[in-house]
Amino acid sequence: MSVNKDIKRITTHTLLKMKETGEKISMLTAYDFSFGRIIDEAGIDIILVGDSASNVMAGHETTLPITLDQMIYHAQSVVRGVKRCLIVVDLPFGSYQGNSKEALASAIRIMKETGGHAIKMEGGEEITEGIKRIISAGVPVMGHLGLTPQSIYKFGTYQVRAKEEAEADKLKKDALILQEAGCFALVLEKIPAELAKEVSESLSIPTIGIGAGNFCDGQVLVMHDMLGINHEFKPRFLRQYLNLYEEVSTAVKQYISDVKSGDFPSEKEQY
Numbered sequence: 001m002s003v004n005k006d007i008k009r010i011t012t013h014t015l016l017k018m019k020e021t022g023e024k025i026s027m028l029t030a031y032d033f034s035f036g037r038i039i040d041e042a043g044i045d046i047i048l049v050g051d052s053a054s055n056v057m058a059g060h061e062t063t064l065p066i067t068l069d070q071m072i073y074h075a076q077s078v079v080r081g082v083k084r085c086l087i088v089v090d091l092p093f094g095s096y097q098g099n100s101k102e103a104l105a106s107a108i109r110i111m112k113e114t115g116g117h118a119i120k121m122e123g124g125e126e127i128t129e130g131i132k133r134i135i136s137a138g139v140p141v142m143g144h145l146g147l148t149p150q151s152i153y154k155f156g157t158y159q160v161r162a163k164e165e166a167e168a169d170k171l172k173k174d175a176l177i178l179q180e181a182g183c184f185a186l187v188l189e190k191i192p193a194e195l196a197k198e199v200s201e202s203l204s205i206p207t208i209g210i211g212a213g214n215f216c217d218g219q220v221l222v223m224h225d226m227l228g229i230n231h232e233f234k235p236r237f238l239r240q241y242l243n244l245y246e247e248v249s250t251a252v253k254q255y256i257s258d259v260k261s262g263d264f265p266s267e268k269e270q271y
């Protein structure tokens, strides 16, 4: 299906309509002005300013170190490049867990200081007090269940979640609780496709999958992974559309060679 150019601005209501009509939702991460602009102009529905910035922009092993100030910086940069899509910003680790007032304060900072349109939070029943408080202040919230990277030290690995019945049951219950709390959409990360199907069919809000199969209402990938910038990262769920690592490396090698040989700049490239 091609991009619907009649939609001037994607909102949370547009996404609900897409679920109703069966139009799949496309989402990618971005962390800066230049890529935000390319991705938006290509027609994406949602840009997630993900806390995966901690990995792919800052080089940390996990998403835990990134701060609220750093997320605000990335979101401000993306917002300057975007005209059409919905911009969702991750609340980083430590800015909302266990304290619903702090969660609201963090969400308000994101909305006031960045111009983003919504926030995303990882977790189920245990964070609903914070979610409700944020939504009652008028801020749309996207939930995130399954593999939640901010809890990596609790899980111990990045393997598929909810393969066992007890964890799958908790996830199904959490999905309904998050919908009831007012979330406008849910990310489902790295869970069995059949479970994602059951959850997607049980909800009226859209599900956006990553490593969660084809039955979700939409899909999300980390931009650096799908463009092959992060070229050594090749999980089964990833489709790599480019090998940008190789392309950039080839271009840089050519530039170095042109400088060393004196070929660059030529007469036409000087004043």
Ligand code: KIV
Binding pocket: 029, 048, 049, 050, 051, 052, 053, 090, 187, 189, 210, 220, 222
């Ligand atoms: O931070 C992120 O990039 C995410 C996606 C993996 C959904 O949360």
